[in-house]
Amino acid sequence: MQETMIKRAKELLADGTVSRVIGWKKGEFAYDTTPAVFETAEELDRDFAFDDFTAANVSKYLVKESRKEGKILAFLKPCDTYSFNQLIKEHRVIRENVYIIGIPGGPKLDAEKIKAKGITGILGIKNENYTLKIETLYGTETMPFYEAICGKCESCKSKKHVIYDELIGEDGDILDSNRFDTVEKLENMTAQERFDFWREQLSKCIRCNACRNVCPACTCEKCVFDNPKSGIENKAASDSFEENLFHIIRAFHVAGRCTDCGECSRVCPQNIPLHLLNRKFIKDINELYGEYQAGADTVSRSPITDYTPDDCEPSVVHERGVE
Amino acid sequence: MNKNLKEQVLRSSGVNVLKCMRCGKCSGTCPSYDEMEYHPHQFVYMVEKGDIDTLMNSNSVYKCLTCFACVERCPRGVEPAKVVEAVRLAAVRQQGSNHLSPVQIPDMLDEDLPQQAIVTAFRKYAK
Amino acid sequence: MQRIGVFVCHCGTNIAATVDVKAVAEALSHEPGVVISQDYQYMCSESGQNLVKDAIKEHKLTGVVVCSCSPRMHENTFRKAAASVGLNPYLVEIANIREQCSWIHKDIATATDKAVILGKAAVAKVHLNAPLTAGESPVAKRALVIGGGIAGIQTALDIAEAGFDVDIVEKKSTIGGKMAQIDKTFPTLDCAACILTPKMVEASQNEHITIHSFSEVSEVKGFVGNFTVTIKKKARYVDEVKCTGCGACVEKCPMKKVPNEFNEGLDNRHAVYIPFAQAVPKVATIDPNYCMMLKNGKCGICSKVCTAGAIDYKQQDRFIEQKYGAIIVATGFNPINLDKYDEFAYNQCPDVVTSLELERLMNAAGPNGGTLLRPSDKTHPHTIVFVQCVGSRCDDEKGKPYCSKICCMYTAKHAMLIREKYPDTEVYVFYIDVRTPGKNFDEFYRRAVEQYNVHYIKGMVGKVTPKSDGKIDVQASDLLSNEQLHINADMVVLAAAIEPDKTARPLATMLTTQMDTNDFFTEAHPKLRPVESATAGIFLSGACQGPKDIPETVAQASAAAAKAIGLLVKNSITCNPCVAHSDELLCNGCSSCEKVCPYGAITYQDKEFRMPDRTTAIRRVASVNPAVCQGCGACTVACPSGAMDLNGFSNSQIMAEVDAICK
Amino acid sequence: MQVNDNNFQPVIVAFCCNWCSYAGADLSGTNRLNYPTNVKIIRVPCSCRVNPMFILRAFQKGADGVIICGCHPGDCHYTSGNYYTRRRITLLYSMLDFLGIERNRTRLEWVSAAEGAKFAATMQQFTEDVRKLGPNRRLEDLRCRKQ
């Protein structure tokens, strides 16, 4: 796959269709690829990577990249195409300046999950028939492929590319995912249990803003949390309240816009399941206002900027689940 | 007024009798009108009043053909036939017996009676 | 540094009896920025106002807090007072310590505490108040009336009377609308044409009125006082100016089998036509769907017989653009389609007609020259059944949930006219309710019953069955006598529900006005602003806002005209300064705000910015038109970056109030 | 967490839209309909002006309950503002519930300018509900707790 992609990218660079390519660059280890922009065939040959660890969603980079001179080639996985579509809808990217090649999605792997098994000193990782063979300083270790996959790939919602100029490989389908199971499990807890769960989780937050800065829906020119004039700006949570505030407001601001790409939880250094907050909004929206998938298209109206006269009242919250 | 019975009829029919605007189109369209002591619109009205016993004791509940003309034509979507059916069910349940026993049937049969009508009649007259 | 004055009103004993006003003034005097804190018997009185004014002057106040009654009472009073001594009126805040404090609480201690907190909140807010200046925007002295029925005509005439130019856009080839099709009017039974046609002529001759017949509105831009509208003048293949309306072309046109819309399709017209004798403008129109010349280039007779040389087969749609200060919507109504009502056999039997078709059948200018004959065999009907509420008051998808309002009265009129003219005819009216709220309406209905012996039967018709002998069986239940009736009728007349014209929905989108679920335009306030739409500068006239009879339509038409004139007489309009504004440096251009704006006040433009990293970038940013924005604030919450804020109720002001209340 | 402290005086912030609910509150004043002094009203042009930030801010700074009042759906002075309010606030309240915040600390109520009695009754009921819950502990900022 990597070779096909490099070959095609070189062709498009050569024929002048694009002047740059955004993809992933090899790292120091087997697992630390970095999103990168390539401008020459040599760079592509030397550094371009596409493997089990290229989980990063590059669509957000296109907010800036699509405004630069010349067209850029972007390799987008199915989930990334949803983010890109949503950005088109919000006029954040310039579609004409991006040439999109749809590439197959995951499941991608998460090195942290391998390390969590106690495997350390990793020198190389090979996928042999869905068993990971891991060369380490302390000998060779194995683990099942599926135990190392990214949280976001565990409940993949779609293998379909919702936007592309060309595809490498077959297009997939929208999947029946179990992505709301954990949300539902939480909903069925008592309020005290839910409170304890979230307090435990959110108290880990170090306000590094990785979730926000990686989020393709959080593309504000200036975030309210960075803007002293907003009245809620802060740089660190000085109190548990501020931990809650940041995550509630962030989830609310992306409600109806979040495509559920799962990047927030992937990058959280403290493994806070932040995607559950976004999914809660998605689940509520689906249940209360009809199925809606942000990024599935570029025209539909987000449920939060829409209404019907017969919408349910907030008392619906009182009527369901456990208090 | 029998409140429990009314509740039962409303629940089993799933009909909101308060939607009726008393236009009488149900009765105007009813093919069994002349056979019935109480007519579809009266069913709806009497159920609303809670006067279910009278309806249960009337033969009207068995005269409804369940043709659903009234349901089809009601401008308010009240579905009178479902009310009639619910009252009939209430009667059958309360009596704990059937309106018709199999013994009685042979005498009532007509040579030209279609098979389906007999089956339907059983549905209607018995539990 | 702020210099804030606090003024606590006793309101006689209204406040002072439950709130220790002196303590409130004392407590607030310690708030940051407060330089003077006073109490007074009646702050709204002239001497009270003078107290405020003097303090503003003496202490050079930068903000005023009046603790008194509801701002809905006296906010304006104190704003004016402040303005009179040179303090921006929007630097005045009211703490409502009467309606929301002294009047509802009994315990002096807690009520005083609460009054202090409300006062502190107002002080906290006024710290952040900014002087606001109401903007002004010029008003184009011209009105557009969309729809040329009686509503549109009346509105146009009234506006023209006031000396303003008005354009009427009518999609049909003549103005007149539904009223032109009607024979007589209730409850006076005077001839509709006799009262309508003079108005049509008046409209055509008024120097201030321009009629664009056979035209449609294709685009609306702008806002109150400053709309730019593109009108599409559809090709009628006849030069409007040259045509004299002599009718020679019509007479000679060989294509005679075109269903005549004006007579509801009950007879035929030619491919070139003038809808009716009194049409305005009296200009022929060629129907391209039937004209042989336009379809296959063979004929051209009309062109030959036209001495004025008005026929122009090559005519194209034309677009004209015009500026307007006000737009009045008068798109009217239509009877609903009855195709789905099988039980009334409307599609199967020509003798089952709608009331509007009956109007034409009875009209002297109608297909039968005014003699009521059955459409099927042109015989005189002896038994006529009227069915009320066909499609009205329906809870299903076939009909409309509302009462069409006019049917009870026109049916009484029809019944009466028939009984008057043909006393040998039996007339039955099946009704659910007879609704006659109107001047002389119930008397009229009673006359139909008592004087004309019309048989009113309570009960909706269940089934209409055409029979082989040409008669029609009407089956219905008489709910009062509790018997089922079968009436052997010659004709059945259905009072079809009325609905807004189909062009109204796309028009509403263009005008950014609201519609209800039935596609009737929504008025700005159901009681107090019934002829204005929620969008400033757009007014509603006639049945486009809800079912109406002629007098109501005319009344509303004149009311809408009055409102429009009220706008047009102004050289400029003062805008509410408490409007949203976008901070372009924060705006992402995501369009969330635009989507929730009920007024279409937000537009986007690409602007070049110097970015923090010293590069320049073209960014799409929102801007709010202060003349259109009404200040609801929906956009401020939709905006994730906080670029949108609302003057007078800014994020920081509201949060300051929250802080003051919660501490 | 049930605190049976009869002396507990909850702080209640009520956001009222200018056209209906604020007028409704005025009417309950005009009619001398009593409701607890705990309720403090903040006037907003429309219920759709209420940003979730304001609600959270109130809890942060010491509110024990927040209620939003607006025109009845369909009656909005700005035609559609309260419809947006309804969606936003439903979602927000659902999220607060998801985070384990007591449901009865928040409410959205439609109060027309004619419903002075409803306004007073609503405020009485809401204050009582919040009083039963006791002080806001799950969504408070400890720094703001009154000593």
Add this chain to the structure above:
Amino acid sequence: MLKISVNKLDELFAAIAEKQTLYIPVDREVGIAEYKKWEKGMEMSKALNTVRSAKDFFFPQTENLVDFRKEGKNIEVIDIREESEDFVIFGVRACDARSFTILDKVFLVEPVDSYYKNRRDHGTVVTMACTRPAETCFCGVFGIDATEPEGDAVCYNDGENIFFKAHSEKGQKFIDSISSLLEEGDTSKLDEVQAKTREILKKLPLANLSTDSFGGDKLMENFNSDKWGELSQSCIGCGTCTFVCPTCQCYDIRDFDTGHGIKRFRCWDSCMYSEFTRMAHGNNRNSQLERFRQRFMHKLVYFPSNNNGEFGCVGCGRCLSKCPISMNIVKVMKALEVK
């Protein structure tokens, strides 16, 4: 050397905790280790290191500095400083131990940061020699020997026993305080373990990372390098690297209105943030490139320039594993390296 059996760790912790507050690294959940106040039954984490560094003990993420109270129009200033309690941080790794030396150079030079000093004076750092370094470790590059950590006292684990050695007076006091539990032990197995670890340290993939191209005297060539654009291009501008970093020491000072007074607090800031060092005239680093460059220039050039060549990085590898897009100081050093 004095030692205690690993089986008696609980007893040891109980004994320490009896005298002062004890913090040990524990697994909060799988893969997330953090320092927690020891309570009975708590098990020490087997992870190589905690996600957040140990600097939190002396330089917490947020910290109240002073209170103000307003009475009418007067403002009262309230000094809220209190003498810190004595505490022990147990199990600190060599990298984090070195980070304290670096932080000391910032906070303990004149004017001394009294808040930091207060905690530093009362805290005893008990380090733990590494036995299983990870591929992300490169402390050796900065002259740190993972098998011989600094700290007030050092522990060595040979798998069966934990050995203790004091480096400072505080450390000696600490060992004395638990001496009743300790016994003299044979270090032969430990020496074996240490030797093995040293072997592995040599084989680490980043062991040969060179610092030759950096230092206080390499200012302009590094600052003007054309590599910064490419390197910073993928940086999303979050603060993960700075907040998990044991040596990042930037902070911001803010006021918070509690409604009944003002709390002036400081909190960590990140040079990766757009609002970092915003001043009246605006920001002085406006692009992500400048901000990105600032962080690495600080660690590799500015800090050594002011501190006798000592680098501002300890090679703990936290930023390598936690950066959302896997851009880190190692990649920067390799890219800028002059060969």
